[in-house]
Amino acid sequence: MRDDDDPNPKDPEAKPDVSGVSRRDFLKISGLSITLPLVGEPKMAMAAGQQVVVHGPGKVPMEFSINGRRLKADLEPRVTLLDALRDQFELTGAKRVCDRGECGTCTVLLDNKPVYSCSVLAIEAQRKAITTVESLMQDGKLHPVQQAFVDNDASQCGFCTPGFIVACKAFLDRHPHPTPEDIRHGLSGNLCRCGTYNGIRKAIAQVAQKGA
Amino acid sequence: MPDYAWPDAEHRTLIGKRISRVDSPAKVSGQAKYTYDVHRPGMLYGKVLRSPYAHAKLVSVDTSAAEKMPGVKAVHIVQGPGSTIHWEGDEIVAVAAVDELAAEDAVRAIKVEYQQLPYLVTDTEPPQGSAEGQGPLSMDDIDDMLDNQVPSQQMVNQIQQYGITAKPSEDTLKGLKSDGATDAVLDAIRAAAVHPDAGSRPKSNYQKSAAQTLGDPDKAFAEAEVVSEGLYGVPLITHCCLESHGSISEWTDADHLFTHISTQNVSGIPGQMAEPLKTPASNIRVHQDHVGGGFGSKFSPDRWGIFTAQISKKADGKPVRIMLERAAELKVAGARPSAYARVKVGAKKDGTVVAWQSLSWGTGGPGGGGMPPIPYVFAVPNQRKEHTAIRNNIGPARAWRAPNHPQAAVLTMCALDDLAAKLNMDPVEFFGKNLDMAKPRQNIYREELAIAADLMGWKQKWHPRRQNQSGMVRGVGVSFHTWGGRGHASDCDLTIHPDGSVELKLGSQDLGTGTRTCILIVAAETLGLPIEAIQLQIGDTIYPPSGGSGGSTTIGGVSSSTRRAAVDARDSLFAQVAPALNAQPDQLECVNGRIGVKGDSSRSLSWKEACSKLGAMPLTVRGKNPDKSKPPDLTNSGVGGVQMAEVEVDTETGVVRVTKMVAVQDCGLIIDLKTAESQCYGALIMGISYSLFEEKIMDPGTGRMLNPDMQFYRLAGLSDIPELVVKMMTGKGYDERGVIGLGEPPVISPGAAISNAVANAIGVRVPFLPLTPDRVLAVLGQKAGA
Numbered sequence: 001m002r003d004d005d006d007p008n009p010k011d012p013e014a015k016p017d018v019s020g021v022s023r024r025d026f027l028k029i030s031g032l033s034i035t036l037p038l039v040g041e042p043k044m045a046m047a048a049g050q051q052v053v054v055h056g057p058g059k060v061p062m063e064f065s066i067n068g069r070r071l072k073a074d075l076e077p078r079v080t081l082l083d084a085l086r087d088q089f090e091l092t093g094a095k096r097v098c099d100r101g102e103c104g105t106c107t108v109l110l111d112n113k114p115v116y117s118c119s120v121l122a123i124e125a126q127r128k129a130i131t132t133v134e135s136l137m138q139d140g141k142l143h144p145v146q147q148a149f150v151d152n153d154a155s156q157c158g159f160c161t162p163g164f165i166v167a168c169k170a171f172l173d174r175h176p177h178p179t180p181e182d183i184r185h186g187l188s189g190n191l192c193r194c195g196t197y198n199g200i201r202k203a204i205a206q207v208a209q210k211g212a
Numbered sequence: 213m214p215d216y217a218w219p220d221a222e223h224r225t226l227i228g229k230r231i232s233r234v235d236s237p238a239k240v241s242g243q244a245k246y247t248y249d250v251h252r253p254g255m256l257y258g259k260v261l262r263s264p265y266a267h268a269k270l271v272s273v274d275t276s277a278a279e280k281m282p283g284v285k286a287v288h289i290v291q292g293p294g295s296t297i298h299w300e301g302d303e304i305v306a307v308a309a310v311d312e313l314a315a316e317d318a319v320r321a322i323k324v325e326y327q328q329l330p331y332l333v334t335d336t337e338p339p340q341g342s343a344e345g346q347g348p349l350s351m352d353d354i355d356d357m358l359d360n361q362v363p364s365q366q367m368v369n370q371i372q373q374y375g376i377t378a379k380p381s382e383d384t385l386k387g388l389k390s391d392g393a394t395d396a397v398l399d400a401i402r403a404a405a406v407h408p409d410a411g412s413r414p415k416s417n418y419q420k421s422a423a424q425t426l427g428d429p430d431k432a433f434a435e436a437e438v439v440s441e442g443l444y445g446v447p448l449i450t451h452c453c454l455e456s457h458g459s460i461s462e463w464t465d466a467d468h469l470f471t472h473i474s475t476q477n478v479s480g481i482p483g484q485m486a487e488p489l490k491t492p493a494s495n496i497r498v499h500q501d502h503v504g505g506g507f508g509s510k511f512s513p514d515r516w517g518i519f520t521a522q523i524s525k526k527a528d529g530k531p532v533r534i535m536l537e538r539a540a541e542l543k544v545a546g547a548r549p550s551a552y553a554r555v556k557v558g559a560k561k562d563g564t565v566v567a568w569q570s571l572s573w574g575t576g577g578p579g580g581g582g583m584p585p586i587p588y589v590f591a592v593p594n595q596r597k598e599h600t601a602i603r604n605n606i607g608p609a610r611a612w613r614a615p616n617h618p619q620a621a622v623l624t625m626c627a628l629d630d631l632a633a634k635l636n637m638d639p640v641e642f643f644g645k646n647l648d649m650a651k652p653r654q655n656i657y658r659e660e661l662a663i664a665a666d667l668m669g670w671k672q673k674w675h676p677r678r679q680n681q682s683g684m685v686r687g688v689g690v691s692f693h694t695w696g697g698r699g700h701a702s703d704c705d706l707t708i709h710p711d712g713s714v715e716l717k718l719g720s721q722d723l724g725t726g727t728r729t730c731i732l733i734v735a736a737e738t739l740g741l742p743i744e745a746i747q748l749q750i751g752d753t754i755y756p757p758s759g760g761s762g763g764s765t766t767i768g769g770v771s772s773s774t775r776r777a778a779v780d781a782r783d784s785l786f787a788q789v790a791p792a793l794n795a796q797p798d799q800l801e802c803v804n805g806r807i808g809v810k811g812d813s814s815r816s817l818s819w820k821e822a823c824s825k826l827g828a829m830p831l832t833v834r835g836k837n838p839d840k841s842k843p844p845d846l847t848n849s850g851v852g853g854v855q856m857a858e859v860e861v862d863t864e865t866g867v868v869r870v871t872k873m874v875a876v877q878d879c880g881l882i883i884d885l886k887t888a889e890s891q892c893y894g895a896l897i898m899g900i901s902y903s904l905f906e907e908k909i910m911d912p913g914t915g916r917m918l919n920p921d922m923q924f925y926r927l928a929g930l931s932d933i934p935e936l937v938v939k940m941m942t943g944k945g946y947d948e949r950g951v952i953g954l955g956e957p958p959v960i961s962p963g964a965a966i967s968n969a970v971a972n973a974i975g976v977r978v979p980f981l982p983l984t985p986d987r988v989l990a991v992l993g994q995k996a997g998a
Contacts, residue, residue, distance in 0.1 A: 076313060078313065079313070083312070086249070087251070087311075087312075090251055091242075092242070092245065092246075092248075092249035092251075093241075093242020093243075094242075095246075095248065095249075095454070095455070095504070096248065097454045097455075097456075097538065097922070098538045098921060098922040098923075099537065099538060100538075100921060100922075100923075102921060102922040102923045103454070103922045105454060132242065133241065133242035134241070134242045134243075136241070137241050142237060142240065142241065146237075146240040146241060149236065149239075149240045150232055150233075150236040150237060150240060151232065153232065153233060153236070153886050153887065153889075153890045155233075155236060155239045155240065155724070156723075156724035156725070156890060156894055157454070157455070157502070157503060157504050157505045157723060157724030158235070158238075158239030158240075158244055158502060158504070158724060159246065159454040159455045159504030159505060160454055161239045161240055162239075162240075162242040165240055165242075183930070184930060184931035185931070187930045188929045188930055188931045190929075190930070191454075191922060191927050191929055192454075192897075192927075193452055193453060193454050193505050193507075193898070193927060194505060194724055194894045194898070195893060195894030195895065195896065195897030195898045195901075195928075196890070196893075196894060196897075197897055197928075197929075197930045197933045198890075198893040198897065198933065198936050199890065199893070200930065201930065201933070
């Protein structure tokens with residue numbers, strides 16, 4: 001069973017975020033009987049023997065770096081990065097399908113690492129570079145991974161496609177010349193219902209051959 | 213009379229070629245907007261309180277606390293006290309609030325008191341003698357038959373034979389018509405005997421839904437030299453569309469509704485919303501750019517589509533979005549009925565099949581469900597069949613890609629494959645020998661079977677079933693399938709503007725099958741223009757109506773209406789341009805973006821110059837399908853396909869891996885070979901998924917679905933996909949049949965082919981899909997006497 005506070009199930013090496021309040025910390029906090037100071041910000045609480053900042057309840061100001069732009073919003077601490085992207089910033093490329101880290105359709109990059117944005121709290125994604133599928137096209141030209149998806153008919157209904165594009169890009173950045181075994185392993189975190197895997201496999205082969 | 217016929221092979225520049233789908237760039241860049249992505253100004257978010265019980269009466273519903281919560285804008289009781297809940301997850305109250313979290317908080321504050329009722333959520337074999345005879349049909353029974361695509365004549369027979377429980381209003385009949393009832397069915401209902409008492413009698417969970425005898429099965433079995441008996445089955449699975457069901461509805465004024473809805477049936481939605489909303493269909497506008505999967509589950513606005521509109525009205529017409537959460541999607545938004553059977557088949561020593569007997573059962577939830585068309589493809593001359601429908605609380609069923617056919621393929625092809633094994637025959641030889649029973653497509657199957665065997669390397673890979681295997685074992689299996697796929701009714705408007713721009717409008721939808729691309733290919737081919745020169749508008753009720761995308765009917769419908777519109781538009785343009793070229797209209801042709809005199813390259817105009825001859829007014833023509841006044845019929849019905857699977861089974865762990873699949877498929881004239889092949893690749897993959905992993909697992913102890921998520925309702929992933937080989941049958945004998953749908957056929961055979969391959973590998977039949985390790989180990993254990 002995966003750790004609930006690991007935002008990055010595809011990369012077991014990734015360290016959980018220690019700067020903000022992780023989902024697990026939040027659970028610990030809410031499960032403890034704590035004394036909150038009556039006045040003054042930020043609110044602090046003792047949790048697991050440490051002083052931690054308490055955000056919310058209610059909306060708190062947040063600031064993000066999304067596709068190279070600084071964006072601000074007032075959000076409840078319980079809002080996921082996925083919902084913030086979709087509902088606040090209308091970046092709807094990342095899709096909400098399972099909403100619990102099982103299907104990969106919400107994949108975005110956080111400091112260049114692929115994450116399931118449904119399983120990252122928005123508040124945790126502050127001070128990190130957030131990259132979504134919308135940023136991959138440059139000067140009206142498709143990214144080589146995107147072009148390879150077009151060439152190899154790697155989308156049908158297309159609902160899983162943006163998540164797959166981001167996952168494939170991140171995968172190919174790390175494995176420019178993947179073996180079939182690498183592909184099977186590295187892209188098993190995204191699911192498709194129409195059955196486009198054959199095209200996706202060919203698309204990856206095309207990029208690996210030509211180079212991204 | 214203009215020549216509407218499809219151009220012959222030498223004159224096709226686009227049709228039948230591999231053309232990249234036109235909406236790929238929008239999809240790969242995240243720009244494609246789905247209903248789930250629509251963000252309307254001031255939009256409210258709806259959440260739904262659902263029943264935790266599979267069968268219950270609602271005693272009380274208290275929404276007072278929820279109504280007072282911050283951010284809550286409207287509360288709507290969907291089913292109030294006294295209502296009966298028939299499945300877990302059924303809707304009770306909907307709440308609209310300023311954001312999702314506020315709506316969720318409000319839902320949690322609603323108090324409902326339930327009186328739990330006895331429920332049944334299993335679909336195991338009915339106890340002997342438990343099945344009741346069919347009584348008079350309720351309108352729900354008839355609706356269920358429509359959902360299960362029971363043939364019109366069969367419905368008429370049943371209505372005449374059993375009568376109905378209540379006389380329906382003309383509005384109800386209208387509703388049935390929009391759900392697909394034919395005029396013959398409606399006439400039968402109007403004329404049927406009414407038995408009002410029968411409707412109030414509590415129904416048994418088990419209902420005899422079919423009993424048929426053909427020929428003389430007793431004599432045939434007595435004379436058969438080899439008889440094989442077995443148990444086979446396919447469980448209930450879900451559609452699991454990645455974009456869940458749902459809509460965003462707003463009232464643009466007191467009596468006009470604007471709905472974005474995730475649907476396979478844009479043009480057909482207003483007619484279904486009109487009655488429950490008491491709003492004329494003409495006042496309901498539906499829009500959808502892209503849909504994230506439907507697979508047969510998105511033809512209706514659904515109860516939630518209706519109450520989304522109702523709650524919007526309560527919230528002063530503000531846009532309200534209700535998209536189903538994943539758990540709800542898997543619990544309530546449709547499932548494929550299960551089907552199981554004890555089958556006995558008999559043959560002569562030479563392999564000729566002479567007799568079939570089946571005792572089948574299955575469930576489609578509260579509606580029961582019909583018998584799959586068994587024996588499938590092979591019309592065995594002597595048959596006895598009985599089917600029992602189980603009515604239970606497993607949730608509602610819906611058409612699932614090729615309704616009833618994948619089940620029929622498993623029940624038939626697996627039983628016949630076991631018979632082949634008992635005869636010690638190679639299944640390719642055995643099935644080939646019996647193909648005369650596969651009329652009228654026996655020759656297509658014969659040709660496809662030989663190609664499939666070659667592409668699979670069947671001769672090298674097949675071996676007789678072996679006993680007492682250990683370690684990794686391999687096997688191969690084969691299956692056959694068929695489907696109709698005639699084009700549906702479709703209207704389209706094609707406009708040529710004086711500046712040369714061309715637009716095409718129809719109220720169709722592209723499910724990811726390539727519909728947009730195919731429409732444009734047909735129009736561009738006909739007008740001699742590049743695809744990019746034509747603007748296509750689909751997905752809105754402001755465009756001419758086009759049928760719902762189900763049953764593989766879209767491609768035949770939209771390609772035919774588009775062809776007729778484009779031919780008429782082209783010929784009208786020729787008439788206007790001919791004087792300028794000093795020619796008769798019938799001497800003109802349009803190729804490569806020019807209109808010129810056939811055989812005289814010196815006399816031609818660019819498309820733009822030619823269109824300027826239209827004067828100030830654009831030229832618009834309506835194309836239709838069907839259209840008997842404009843022959844020939846451009847679409848057709850009836851395809852055949854053969855598939856083979858190769859598997860590897862680990863006899864230690866029971867894990868089955870598919871190592872290769874071959875699909876050989878015909879679908880008449882192919883418009884876009886690239887998207888046609890993708891349909892087949894996708895169907896093979898979907899087939900691997902339901903063969904190895906998918907099952908809606910119900911808990912008999914609580915009546916709840918145990919796996920309403922994507923971790924335990926498992927779909928195949930990239931790592932489960934082997935080498936896939938797709939061969940589309942084209943050319944003489946295929947192209948001239950016209951355009952036939954392809955969505956359903958290739959998804960029918962994988963279950964049977966994979967099950968047969970596993971039986972070949974391990975030497976024994978695993979009766980039920982999915983072929984999970986526990987099921988494989990169970991039969992291996994039985995065989996070893998463990």
